[in-house]
Amino acid sequence: MPPKRPITLGDIIEVYCSKCRLNLDASVAAIIDGEVVKVMCRTCGNEVPNKPPVDPKLKKEKAMERLMKMRAKKSEGPKYVAPSPESPAVAVRKLWDDLTATADPRRAKVYDRHRTYAVNDVVLHKQFGMGVVHAKDQDDELNVLFRDGFQRIESNQPVDE
Known part of the structure; x- marks a missing residue:
């Protein structure tokens, strides 16, 4: 197996695009001290900070947790107080x-x-x-x-x- 070559400007890598909110291919746009700092999304064309790809299963689990918390909050809601019989x-x-x-x-x-x-x-x-x-x-x-x-x-x- 050939040794990995260092990443250079213009190389295509997989990242999480914060604008598209998806794991997509992007071109390296800025490198500082050998670290990729900014990338340009090849789908939306925006220059975004480099973020590693997000595991779709983990993303789905977090979304489900948020949804369940919101649902629990709504179901607990204010208790209905029936009007008194003398009202x-x-x-x-x-x-x-x-x-x-x-x-x-x-x-x-x-x-x-x-x-x-x-x-x-x-x-x-x-x-x-x-x-x-x-x-x-x-x-x-x-x-x-x-x-x-x-x-x-x-x-x-x-x-x-």
Whole structure:
């Protein structure tokens, strides 16, 4: 076997290209004290520091470890705290469930701001869904109970022509 000749400028060696993030062939671009310092990647053409090739199995194992750590961190995440039974949100939701338990959505009135509604009318709103008219103000504003809570909506408005 012939003795190894020293590496010179322009020789092609295998390195890890930090730009391509792959093991690739590169041309030697700079040598200081017999050590290869910089190489030029033959794929992307960038001049990068000389780094020895990375073992693909080792790289894959490290990536899997990082992935598992991230997954464990996400699964541990903040614990869900259920709202207390006395909270206002739970009370409003219970009231909505009680009022809509017997309501037939097919008999509900589709909301139109030009119509008039009475208390306890079931209303279907495009944005808020099904609701029950809870109260009516002097200025024809309705206080309607939807699944997410109470909303004030207009009613009996004149038609603009």
